[in-house]
Amino acid sequence: MVAADGGRSGIRSAMNLQMEGASYEGVFVIADIQIDLPFPTERLAFFDPDWNPGNTILMHREPHGIWRVDYQLPPGETPEEALRPESLKARIDAQLAMIGHAGLKWAMDWSSVYSARTLTLPDFVHGSVIFTGDAAHLLPIFGVRGANTAFQDAQSLGWHLAFVVKGLAGPQLLANHSTERVGAAREIITEAGKSTRFMAPPSPGFRLLRDAVLSLSLTQEFVRPLYHWRTSRPHEYTHSMLNSRDDDNVLFKSGPAHGAPPQNVRLGDTGGEGDFLLDHLGGGFELLYFTDTDLSEDLQQVIKAARGKGMPLNVIAVGAAQPVSGADKHLPDADGHLRERYGIPAHGGAYLLRPDQHVCARWLALDAKRLQAALTTALPTRQT
Numbered sequence: 001m002v003a004a005d006g007g008r009s010g011i012r013s014a015m016n017l018q019m020e021g022a023s024y025e026g027v028f029v030i031a032d033i034q035i036d037l038p039f040p041t042e043r044l045a046f047f048d049p050d051w052n053p054g055n056t057i058l059m060h061r062e063p064h065g066i067w068r069v070d071y072q073l074p075p076g077e078t079p080e081e082a083l084r085p086e087s088l089k090a091r092i093d094a095q096l097a098m099i100g101h102a103g104l105k106w107a108m109d110w111s112s113v114y115s116a117r118t119l120t121l122p123d124f125v126h127g128s129v130i131f132t133g134d135a136a137h138l139l140p141i142f143g144v145r146g147a148n149t150a151f152q153d154a155q156s157l158g159w160h161l162a163f164v165v166k167g168l169a170g171p172q173l174l175a176n177h178s179t180e181r182v183g184a185a186r187e188i189i190t191e192a193g194k195s196t197r198f199m200a201p202p203s204p205g206f207r208l209l210r211d212a213v214l215s216l217s218l219t220q221e222f223v224r225p226l227y228h229w230r231t232s233r234p235h236e237y238t239h240s241m242l243n244s245r246d247d248d249n250v251l252f253k254s255g256p257a258h259g260a261p262p263q264n265v266r267l268g269d270t271g272g273e274g275d276f277l278l279d280h281l282g283g284g285f286e287l288l289y290f291t292d293t294d295l296s297e298d299l300q301q302v303i304k305a306a307r308g309k310g311m312p313l314n315v316i317a318v319g320a321a322q323p324v325s326g327a328d329k330h331l332p333d334a335d336g337h338l339r340e341r342y343g344i345p346a347h348g349g350a351y352l353l354r355p356d357q358h359v360c361a362r363w364l365a366l367d368a369k370r371l372q373a374a375l376t377t378a379l380p381t382r383q384t
C-alpha cells in the first residue's frame with residue numbers, strides 16, 4: 001500500500017510512526033485576494049513593517065487576477081482569531097495602505113493559516129506500507145518544495161516498486177528508494193530551514209543575524225547571497241548503492257556524476273530548435289554510448305541477456321551520423337556539443353542512466369564486463 005494521504009496521514013497515525021525534525025513557532029496567515037494591482041510578477045517581501053512590527057509579509061501575483069498575501073502573526077494570537085473576517089480585512093487594508101493603494105477594491109478568495117515544519121519519517125518503507133509525499137515528510141513552505149518533492153518521490157517509487165513487483169530486483173531496491181528519498185527530504189530540510197529561519201527568526205540570535213544581513217545588503221554586496229539560497233536544486237544520489245563501484249566516475253573532469261540527473265542538451269544539428277536529449281529518453285535504463293561504430297558482440301550479448309531477464313534497457317549511440325548495430329537509436333553530435341557537456345573525450349565513453357534518469361555508471365572505456373557489473377549493481381537481486 002502506498003500511503004499518499006497527506007500531512008495529517010491517518011495511516012501514519014494508525015501505525016504510530018513518529019517524524020523527526022523541528023516545528024517552528026511563527027504562524028502565518030495566507031490570504032488569496034482578488035485585486036487589480038499594478039505591480040510586476042515578482043515576490044515582494046516586507047520585514048518589520050509599521051502595521052505588523054517585528055513580523056514578515058510576502059506578496060506575489062497568481063493567475064486570474066489573484067494576489068497572495070502571507071503575513072506573520074504576533075506571538076500568542078490563535079488561528080481562530082486571525083481568520084476572523086474583520087481581522088483579515090483590517091490587516092489586508094493596512095498592507096494595501098502601506099504599498100500606496102489604500103482603499104483599492106478587493107475580495108477574499110481563500111484564506112488559511114500555516115506554520116513551518118521540517119519533519120520527515122526516518123524510513124519511508126514499513127513492511128508492505130510505503131509512505132510518500134506529505135505523508136512521509138513535511139517540508140517548510142518557504143522552500144516551496146512540498147509538491148515538487150512529492151512528485152519526485154512518486155517518480156522514484158514508480159520504477160523501484162515496479163521492478164520489485166515484477167521480480168526484477170529484490171526488496172533491497174525498495175530500501176534503496178527509502179534511503180535516497182529520505183536523503184532528499186533531509187537535504188531540502190537543511191536548505192529550506194535556512195529560508196524559514198530568515199523569514200521567521202526562531203530566536204533573538206537569528207533575528208539579529210537576519211536584520212544585519214538585510215541592513216548591510218543595501219550597501220554591501222557580499223551579504224546578498226545570504227538571502228538567495230537556492231531551494232530548488234535537484235537532489236543527487238551521490239552515495240546510492242545503485243552506483244557502479246568499478247566504473248570511471250572519478251576520472252571524469254566534467255558532466256553529471258554518480259547519482260546526478262542528466263543535463264538536458266539541445267540537439268541543434270538533428271531535429272532543430274525544439275529537439276532535446278531528454279526527449280529521447282524514457283521507459284527504462286538508458287545506455288548513452290558515445291560511439292559511431294557498431295557495438296561489440298560481447299556488449300550486444302550482455303544487453304540481450306539483460307533484456308531477456310525482463311530488464312528494459314535502451315541503447316542510444318550518441319555522435320553517430322547513421323544507425324549503429326546494437327543501438328536502438330542514434331543521435332548525431334556533429335559539433336561535439338553533447339560529448340563536451342558530458343565530459344567525454346574524443347575516443348568515446350558511455351553513461352548508464354536509471355529509469356528515473358539519474359546516472360548510475362559512466363565510463364571512459366566501456367566493455368561487456370564493466371557493463372554487466374554496473375547492471376548487476378543497479379538491480380540488486382535477492383542473492384546479491
Ligand SMILES: Cc1cc2nc3c(=O)[nH]c(=O)nc-3n(C[C@H](O)[C@H](O)[C@H](O)COP(=O)(O)OP(=O)(O)OC[C@H]3O[C@@H](n4cnc5c(N)ncnc54)[C@H](O)[C@@H]3O)c2cc1C
Nearest residue numbers: 004005006007030132133134135144145146147148149150
Ligand atoms: C499554502 C500552501 C502553499 C504551498 N505552496 C507550495 C509550492 O509553491 N510549491 C510546492 O512544491 N509545494 C507547496 N505546498 C505544499 C504542497 O501543497 C504539498 O506538499 C503537496 O500538496 C503534498 O502532496 P500530497 O499528495 O503528498 O498530499 P496532499 O496534497 O495533502 O494529498 C493527500 C490526499 O489524500 C487524501 N486522503 C487523505 N486520507 C485519505 C483516505 N483515508 N482515503 C482517501 N484519500 C485520503 C486527501 O483528501 C488529499 O486529497 C504548499 C502548501 C500550502 C498549504
